[in-house]
Structures are given as structure tokens and as C-alpha cells.
Amino acid sequence: MPANLPPQYFETEKKLKTAKTPEEKVSILEELLSIVPKHKGTEKLQALLKTKIAKLKSTAQKKPTVAKHGLSFNIDKAGAGQVVLIGLPNAGKSSLVKSLTNADPEIGDYPFTTRMPSPAMMQYENIQIQIIDTPPITPEYMEYWHAELIKGADGVLAILDLSSQNPASGLENLLAKLKEKRIELIPKNHTPSSEASFFQKITLVVANKADFSSSEENLAAVKKALHPDFDLIPVSTKTEDGLEILRTKIFSLLDVIRVYSKIPGKKTARTDPFTLKKGSTVMNLAKAVHKDFAQNLRFARIWSQNKYQGQKVNRDHILEDEDIIELHI
Numbered sequence: 432m433p434a435n436l437p438p439q440y441f442e443t444e445k446k447l448k449t450a451k452t453p454e455e456k457v458s459i460l461e462e463l464l465s466i467v468p469k470h471k472g473t474e475k476l477q478a479l480l481k482t483k484i485a486k487l488k489s490t491a492q493k494k495p496t497v498a499k500h501g502l503s504f505n506i507d508k509a510g511a512g513q514v515v516l517i518g519l520p521n522a523g524k525s526s527l528v529k530s531l532t533n534a535d536p537e538i539g540d541y542p543f544t545t546r547m548p549s550p551a552m553m554q555y556e557n558i559q560i561q562i563i564d565t566p567p568i569t570p571e572y573m574e575y576w577h578a579e580l581i582k583g584a585d586g587v588l589a590i591l592d593l594s595s596q597n598p599a600s601g602l603e604n605l606l607a608k609l610k611e612k613r614i615e616l617i618p619k620n621h622t623p624s625s626e627a628s629f630f631q632k633i634t635l636v637v638a639n640k641a642d643f644s645s646s647e648e649n650l651a652a653v654k655k656a657l658h659p660d661f662d663l664i665p666v667s668t669k670t671e672d673g674l675e676i677l678r679t680k681i682f683s684l685l686d687v688i689r690v691y692s693k694i695p696g697k698k699t700a701r702t703d704p705f706t707l708k709k710g711s712t713v714m715n716l717a718k719a720v721h722k723d724f725a726q727n728l729r730f731a732r733i734w735s736q737n738k739y740q741g742q743k744v745n746r747d748h749i750l751e752d753e754d755i756i757e758l759h760i
């Protein structure tokens with residue numbers, strides 16, 4: 432059935448070419464959707480517009496804002512997840528942020544170079560992950576908002592300095608200070624317990640400055656002091672060793688999957704995924720795409736790396752990273 436679109440549609444469509452921000456594009460696409468006559472011949476077009484709107488809304492990287500309310504900082508989440516970097520002074524937190532993102536934080540060989548939390552975006556393959564640089568934590572010093580920031584994050588990177596005299600005791604100091612604030616760092620494969628009296632946060636331990644001659648000995652001492660389930664990743668921002676592994680580990684810390692929504696009859700470029708929590712179903716994707724899909728979903732077709740090539744699955748089907756899904760209403 433032909434779509435029979437009114438001329439007003441094509442006039443409005445032209446504006447898309449000059450739209451600069453995702454917000455502008457969303458508002459033009461919504462206008463287009465309202466113009467499209469609602470009948471069988473325009474179903475595909477309506478679905479296409481709705482998917483574009485949903486993607487723009489989900490991936491629009493809101494410029495992270497740091498709002499200071501009195502003594503508290505509130506950083507809006509952006510991208511596929513929010514990870515907070517913590518550690519003793521001079522561990523190399525800001526250096527790591529500089530290596531992993533496009534940000535250019537102040538770096539110095541003296542303590543307390545960083546005074547304020549500062550968000551930046553790390554590209555990981557086709558998604559972005561928010562990384563927050565923070566001021567140092569010391570046995571004497573940790574502000575209230577710092578604990579709140581950690582509690583609200585999706586994961587923590589605890590940065591140790593392998594060039595320091597005793598990084599294993601540095602780690603103990605850090606953990607003790609966090610305990611005072613009722614925060615407990617736990618390995619990724621431990622399930623946070625709802626009964627724990629502490630706020631449990633999944634954490635990667637990053638041993639920085641692995642380029643130092645004393646680093647191997649120190650790394651072995653840290654390994655001994657740490658619960659064996661923790662991921663301990665040696666890196667050097669100077670030589671860049673370990674940084675690629677670290678990026679992958681940060682992605683897997685977040686426990687998210689990337690799923691592509693396919694328009695019937697069209698090819699799917701693996702560029703603009705929806706990111707969902709591991710264990711999400713076809714229905715969770717439908718909700719993320721548009722409420723119409725969630726309400727009227729009949730079935731879906733699935734393509735995956737090795738297993739599926741367009742088979743029909745129902746709404747409870749559990750998705751995996753890199754699945755392509757065609758939603759049918």
C-alpha cells in the first residue's frame with residue numbers, strides 16, 4: 432500500500448539536514464511522526480521514525496553537568512554506565528582519565544592536584560562510558576559528597592600506585608576509610624547482598640605505574656592482600672601497557688549488553704546500539720525503543736553472532752551482547 436505522504440512531510444524532512452543537536456533532530460522527527468497518516472502503508476515508516484527518536488534519546492550524550500548544591504555534587508549519568516575513579520593522592524587517577532578519554536585534567540606530582548569531581552566519556556568500541564575523576568581519599572580526608580558519588584555510581588575503579596613504598600597498605604587505608612563511610616568494595620562476581628550493613632560497590636582494582644622497577648614485587652604484595660576474586664589490572668599511563676585490557680574490563684564491570692533494533696526489510700549497521708542490563712529480554716528492548724512496541728509487541732526475530740539467523744522468539748527471550756532484534760507489532 433502506498434504511503435501517500437503529504438507535501439508538508441517532505442518540507443519538514445528537509446529541516447533534518449540542518450539540525451545540529453540531537454534534541455533538534457528529535458523534535459523534527461516527532462513532528463514528522465505526527466504528520467504521517469496512520470494506515471497500513473505507513474507502518475514501516477512510523478516504526479523507522481520511532482526507532483530513530485528512541486535511539487537519539489538514548490544515545491544523546493547529555494553534556495555532563497556538575498551541579499554543586501552546597502557541599503554535594505550531583506553528576507548526571509551519561510552513556511552506558513558511570514564509573515568512579517578513587518584512590519590515594521598521586522596514584523594516577525587523573526592520568527588514567529586522560530589516557531582513557533578526551534579530557535585533559537590537571538596532573539601533578541603533588542597530592543590534591545584534583546579538587547573537584549569531573550566527568551569525561553570513554554569510547555569503548557561503539558558505546559561511551561562515563562568516567563569520573565575525583566580528588567584523593569586519605570585516612571584523614573574524605574568529604575561527604577565523595578561517598579555519595581561512589582554510592583550512586585554503577586562501578587568503582589580503585590587506583591593503586593605501584594611506585595609507592597607499600598601499595599598493599601595503601602589499599603588497606605583506602606578500604607578502611609571507605610568502611611568509615613559504610614562503603615564496601617566487592618569483586619564483580621560477588622552479588623551485592625541486600626542484607627549487608629554496608630553499601631556494596633562492584634570494583635576493579637587498577638595497579639598503576641607498572642613501569643616502575645619495584646612494580647612486580649609490589650603487585651605481588653597487593654595480590655596477596657586482596658580477596659582473590661578481585662580483578663587486579665596492572666597498567667601504566669606512561670607506557671600505555673594494560674590500557675586496552677582495562678577498557679574491556681570496565682565494559683564488563685558494567686554488566687551491560689549492546690542490542691541493535693532492526694527495521695523489517697532494512698540492513699542493520701552495528702553502530703548505534705541500545706545498552707541494556709545483562710539478562711534483559713526482548714520486552715525490555717521493546718520498552719527502550721518505544722512504548723508502542725512494548726504495548727503491542729507480537730513477536731520478534733533475532734540474529735546473533737553464532738546462533739540465530741532471523742528465528743522467531745517471544746517477549747521473554749533473554750538477549751545477549753551484539754544481538755540484532757526485529758520487533759513486530
Ligand SMILES: Nc1nc2c(ncn2[C@@H]2O[C@H](COP(=O)(O)OP(=O)(O)OP(=O)(O)O)[C@@H](O)[C@H]2O)c(=O)[nH]1
Pocket residue numbers: 518519520521522523524525526527537538539540541542543544545546565566567639640641642643666667668669670
Ligand atoms: N612513571 C609513571 N608516572 C605516572 C603514571 N601515571 C601517573 N604518573 C605520575 O604520577 C603523578 C600523579 O599523577 P596524577 O594523575 O595527577 O595523580 P592523581 O591520582 O590524579 O593525584 P591527585 O589528584 O592528587 O589525587 C604525576 O606526576 C604523573 O605524571 C605512570 O603510569 N607511570
Ligand SMILES: [Mg+2]
Pocket residue numbers: 524525526537538544545564565566
Ligand atoms: Mg588527580
